Amino acid sequence: MNKLILIVEDECDFRKVVRLRLEAQGYRVSEAANGKEGLQLARQLKPDLIILDVNMPGMNGFELTRVLSADPICCDIPIVMLTVRSQVGDKQAGAAAGADIYLVKPLVAGELLKSVSALIGS
DSSP: OOEEEEEEEOOOOHHHHHHHHHHTOOEEEEESSSSSHHHHHHHHHHOSEEEEEEEOOOHHHHHHHHHHHOOOOTTTSHHHHHSSSOOOHHHHHHHEEEEEEEEESOOTTTTHHHHHHHHOOO
């Protein structure tokens, strides 16, 4: 069975672009529009990987990553943060929260797929 990736991103158009790229590579994709919904889906679906934004209403990506990393159901799921926040402090906060990879938008072509493949294979 193809690997399942959960995208947690409040920008619908960007979420769609990421979903289409991942599906074109054979991954199954589920989507959440905010951190709270992402947490519920992560617990329910137990995806192979979570890609999430930092700047979201309600629960932001740092908070969501901390909760997922401490959750016995989700703590072993790799997390890729994908955000416009490019400061060194933001990257350090992402790592401290438990993110495996921190990518900055806009992405260089293939950068996300390379990171996904490195974490869970194709």
